[in-house]
Amino acid sequence: MRILLIHSDYLEYEVKDKALKKPEEISENQKKGRLDEVLAVFMSVEKVDEQNPEEIVKKAVKEIEEVVSQVKTNNIFVYPFAHLSSELGSPDVALRILKEIENELKNKGYNVRRAPFGYYKAFKLSCKGHPLAELSRTIVPGEAKKE
Numbered sequence: 106m107r108i109l110l111i112h113s114d115y116l117e118y119e120v121k122d123k124a125l126k127k128p129e130e131i132s133e134n135q136k137k138g139r140l141d142e143v144l145a146v147f148m149s150v151e152k153v154d155e156q157n158p159e160e161i162v163k164k165a166v167k168e169i170e171e172v173v174s175q176v177k178t179n180n181i182f183v184y185p186f187a188h189l190s191s192e193l194g195s196p197d198v199a200l201r202i203l204k205e206i207e208n209e210l211k212n213k214g215y216n217v218r219r220a221p222f223g224y225y226k227a228f229k230l231s232c233k234g235h236p237l238a239e240l241s242r243t244i245v246p247g248e249a250k251k252e
């Protein structure tokens with residue numbers, strides 16, 4: 106999994122069009138979303154992650170919690186983003202992993218939103234620009250080796 110973390114004044118998105126034949130079903134109020142004072146977490150789930158999705162969820166949550174505590178926010182935007190890797194995992198597994206990350210973070214008490222999966226989306230982001238405002242992480246299942 107490739108992760109880009111941007112500490113932002115806000116992130117807002119608007120769903121534009123389907124980017125998959127069968128995108129995630131969403132309600133009317135999921136077509137737009139915004140969070141202020143947010144850690145935007147753009148994530149590309151990779152093929153290698155399919156070897157141990159549960160471990161990837163745990164590792165991703167740990168990485169996100171570490172950054173959240175450093176930038177001192179409670180708001181997290183989980184954002185599916187297929188542009189951080191050339192070895193993308195399948196949409197089904199990716200959606201499952203992202204939903205589990207969202208749920209684990211919610212269970213830990215964070216205010217979490219997740220952008221809809223399988224769509225083209227317009228978005229606006231206002232990066233704060235401090236030294237920890239732009240970070241990236243790569244995580245793989247324990248014994249897996251990335252080629």
Ligand SMILES: C[C@@H](O)[C@H](N)C(=O)N[C@H]1[C@@H](O)[C@H](n2cnc3c(N)ncnc32)O[C@@H]1CO
Pocket residue numbers: 124125148149150151185186187188193194195196199221222223224225226
């Ligand atoms: C397109 C751009 O504007 C938008 N931001 C977009 O990326 N849309 C992606 C993700 O929502 C999702 N998606 C599919 N596979 C994956 C994957 N392996 N990991 C993460 N997301 C995925 O499906 C869409 C098309 O790839």
